[in-house]
Amino acid sequence: MTIYAALGAVEQGLVYGIMVIGVYLTFRILDFPDLTVDGSLPLGASISAVAITSGLNPYLSLLLAVAGGFLAGMITAVLNTKFKILHLLASILTMIALYSINIRIMSGPNVALLGADTVFDPVIAMGVPSQYAGILVFGLFAVLVVSFIVWFLGTELGQAVLATGDNPQMITSLGVNTHTIIILGVGMSNALVALSGALVAQNQGAADVGMGIGTIIAGLASVIIGETVFGCKTILRAFIAALLGSVLYRLVIAMALGVEFGSFKFNPSDLNLITALLVICALITPQIKKRLIER
Amino acid sequence: MKRIMFAALAMVAICGLAAQSVSAQTYTISVNQFVEHPALDAVLKGFQDYLKENNIDVEYNVHNAQANMGTATQIAQQMIGENPDLLMAIATPSAQAVAQANAKAPENMKRPYLFTAVTDPVAAGLVKDIEHPGGLTTGVSDLLPLDKHIEMVLTYMPNLKKLGILYNAGEANSKANVAGIKELGEKMGFEVVEATAAKTADVYQAAKSLIGKVDAIFIPTDNTIISALESVLKIGIQNKLPIFCADTDSVERGAIAAMGFDYYKHGYQTGAVAQRILGGEKPADIPVEFQKDLQLHINTKASAQMGVTPPEALLQKATKIYE
Numbered sequence: 067m068t069i070y071a072a073l074g075a076v077e078q079g080l081v082y083g084i085m086v087i088g089v090y091l092t093f094r095i096l097d098f099p100d101l102t103v104d105g106s107l108p109l110g111a112s113i114s115a116v117a118i119t120s121g122l123n124p125y126l127s128l129l130l131a132v133a134g135g136f137l138a139g140m141i142t143a144v145l146n147t148k149f150k151i152l153h154l155l156a157s158i159l160t161m162i163a164l165y166s167i168n169i170r171i172m173s174g175p176n177v178a179l180l181g182a183d184t185v186f187d188p189v190i191a192m193g194v195p196s197q198y199a200g201i202l203v204f205g206l207f208a209v210l211v212v213s214f215i216v217w218f219l220g221t222e223l224g225q226a227v228l229a230t231g232d233n234p235q236m237i238t239s240l241g242v243n244t245h246t247i248i249i250l251g252v253g254m255s256n257a258l259v260a261l262s263g264a265l266v267a268q269n270q271g272a273a274d275v276g277m278g279i280g281t282i283i284a285g286l287a288s289v290i291i292g293e294t295v296f297g298c299k300t301i302l303r304a305f306i307a308a309l310l311g312s313v314l315y316r317l318v319i320a321m322a323l324g325v326e327f328g329s330f331k332f333n334p335s336d337l338n339l340i341t342a343l344l345v346i347c348a349l350i351t352p353q354i355k356k357r358l359i360e361r
Numbered sequence: 362m363k364r365i366m367f368a369a370l371a372m373v374a375i376c377g378l379a380a381q382s383v384s385a386q387t388y389t390i391s392v393n394q395f396v397e398h399p400a401l402d403a404v405l406k407g408f409q410d411y412l413k414e415n416n417i418d419v420e421y422n423v424h425n426a427q428a429n430m431g432t433a434t435q436i437a438q439q440m441i442g443e444n445p446d447l448l449m450a451i452a453t454p455s456a457q458a459v460a461q462a463n464a465k466a467p468e469n470m471k472r473p474y475l476f477t478a479v480t481d482p483v484a485a486g487l488v489k490d491i492e493h494p495g496g497l498t499t500g501v502s503d504l505l506p507l508d509k510h511i512e513m514v515l516t517y518m519p520n521l522k523k524l525g526i527l528y529n530a531g532e533a534n535s536k537a538n539v540a541g542i543k544e545l546g547e548k549m550g551f552e553v554v555e556a557t558a559a560k561t562a563d564v565y566q567a568a569k570s571l572i573g574k575v576d577a578i579f580i581p582t583d584n585t586i587i588s589a590l591e592s593v594l595k596i597g598i599q600n601k602l603p604i605f606c607a608d609t610d611s612v613e614r615g616a617i618a619a620m621g622f623d624y625y626k627h628g629y630q631t632g633a634v635a636q637r638i639l640g641g642e643k644p645a646d647i648p649v650e651f652q653k654d655l656q657l658h659i660n661t662k663a664s665a666q667m668g669v670t671p672p673e674a675l676l677q678k679a680t681k682i683y684e
Contacts, residue, residue: 067442074435074438162559175532176454180486197466200465276454277431316435
């Protein structure tokens with residue numbers, strides 16, 4: 067792996083890390099497996115790309131993307147809480163609806179952003195070389211997002227979110243409406259995923275309706291790798307682990323792209339297999355550790 | 362004696378050096394292919410065959426994004442790090458990822474860049490102008506010569522009033538083609554009826570929705586529909602509804618006819634552009650090319666099954682006839 071590829075992997079890890087933090091919020095904190103993300107990531111990208119090409123400031127376009135993502139998450143959560151549709155099914159329904167909506171937003175499957183204004187321009191204008199601008203901007207966003215989430219979960223409302231995931235019966239008996247909390251939590255999660263999508267689109271030069279495929283896989287893989295490698299004893303540590311898990315996940319993909327053992331070389335088509343093996347390893351390592359200790 | 366030995370050694374050394382400078386240079390080309398797919402695989406094969414047949418020694422770093430844009434971006438960054446003589450991307454999303462990575466790379470790491478199998482390079486933001494691409498980028502576009510396709514359909518069915526088009530609205534290439542066919546319809550006096558399928562499982566139903574509404578169906582180079590072509594052909598045979606395609610492989614599978622777009626040749630043509638760039642020409646000065654060779658393939662058995670007779674004029678022009 068070249069230095070350049072490694073830098074690229076860190077950059078990708080940080081920008082998708084914002085999505086992973088969103089996935090952590092639903093998957094681990096709220097105990098709500100949410101597949102909406104495969105649709106809300108391109109939703110954020112579409113909104114941001116269309117806003118930018120119609121002349122809006124790239125930073126303001128992020129706010130629109132966040133709002134769009136929040137709305138998408140809310141819809142999934144309302145379907146689940148108010149209409150009693152199973153969470154997995156509710157999120158799949160929102161996800162497939164978003165496919166059509168994203169094409170509507172972009173009036174087509176793809177909007178090019180090559181050469182358009184992006185969030186990197188002000189940073190590059192300050193003299194940061196363009197290959198580092200991504201790492202800097204995404205790193206900053208990731209730190210902000212982690213700080214915000216950790217602060218939020220410390221507030222009274224945040225405590226209610228934590229409790230809703232842990233013990234819904236107890237929190238209901240305390241007079242908190244769990245429905246509202248779930249709608250808020252899933253909305254926030256998808257707002258982050260959409261923010262990630264908007265930044266991804268600006269980074270790779272296009273929003274594409276197909277760019278969300280596999281988001282949940284990458285998200286869960288990163289969460290699990292992060293937990294296994296960095297631990298999750300405190301809320302702060304858990305979210306940092308999720309972010310670093312994303313970076314690690316991308317680094318492994320970068321390595322898999324260039325792996326050679328003597329005359330043996332992986333085929334380009336082996337990438338999905340390698341990803342799956344990686345996640346399986348991360349999943350079973352804690353169990354093996356536990357068994358060894360028990361002996 | 363020593364002197365003679367020395368002279369001989371010197372001679373050998375000089376000959377060796379000369380031989381080395383005559384022997385061909387080895388180039389490195391890094392490839393970002395979006396997905397494994399017969400058409401795109403054929404593009405790469407044609408590309409590599411052209412360079413091989415022209416004795417250009419190339420070492421390839423081939424990467425495949427498995428239809429994932431995040432991976433395509435990572436591959437693009439990896440390719441910059443590989444420091445090749447030429448960057449190449451196959452299909453639009455990969456092409457955009459490479460363009461972006463190349464634009465972001467530091468000045469001394471930027472490389473000439475060639476894209477292929479991209480339908481609308483201007484809309485994709487890859488080049489500003491087809492004739493004068495400028496910058497480090499040029500490529501070969503697989504935009505269908507739609508007028509020739511439609512002309513063929515109309516020769517088959519001169520009384521055509523309504524043409525059904527089956528495609529996936531999520532594929533940028535198809536979207537561009539459908540817009541073009543609609544424009545032609547207005548000029549040539551037929552109506553276009555669209556049916557879309559977002560995934561292969563929806564293709565059968567989408568095709569069914571066209572029964573009774575159209576005189577024939579045309580399928581552009583759409584990955585989703587082509588993957589589930591058999592279900593469309595079945596409907597065509599059951600309802601005597603002629604099915605035309607844009608690619609020749611589909612004719613062998615049972616479509617009536619296609620004004621062949623051979624992706625192998627597409628890659629072969631891209632190879633010729635690569636040769637020019639490796640030879641020192643600037644991509645900025647090489648206009649974006651479109652597919653040159655078209656072949657007419659006809660399936661007479663399928664024609665009979667779907668209730669039409671191939672016109673004599675077309676049969677004579679056909680390069681391949683399936684019976």
